[in-house]
Amino acid sequence: MGYSSDYMPWVGAVPEKDGQLVIAGFTGHGMPLILLAAKGIAKMLREESAFEETGIPRIFKPTMERLLTKKNDILDGLAKL
């Protein structure tokens, strides 16, 4: 599975990489999310829609903040055991 370090998928434009999109990191929960996530990202690709016009939940948006944070919830969960 592709686990996301903040448990949220990455669905949208790759930050600071013009022309690149990503739909990945579903943390073992792809089944309930993939159909509409893919529909949203396809709209971005085909219609050049902004992320905000796709209906994709805001928390899935790839951002530099998400990329730069050192926080890793996967490993933090480990520490709690």
Add this chain to the structure above:
Amino acid sequence: MYATNAYTAGIAPQFAHKIVPVRGICSHIVTPKDKPSPLLPNTYSIRYGPAHYDYLIPRPDGSIVVGGAKQDFWHDKSWWYGVTDDSKLIEPAKHYFDGLMQRQFVGWDDTEAYTENVWTGSKKFNSPTMG
């Protein structure tokens, strides 16, 4: 467009430790043909503690698909964190599912339920922050 899930960091390195390959383990439990299994009408999440649970899906034929087993290996990252080798089982967990139905559910003691198959595969990780 990167639709590469676990493998994304392999081609877009900024995603290293952001999108991480994680290996899981899952099983198929059956009963002998002459021993029908009790009806389980729901899917189940058997929770043992924070971040530890098995997820169970009864099949139409009465057999059980159940995965998880994190108690047996989650403490050791080398078995699952960043692991892309799906050809190998998570060794410490491979017998975890043996007798699970008899242990966890009432009415399975006489079914002779046994683990017919174990594989490396997808599992549900129920993030507490997202449904």
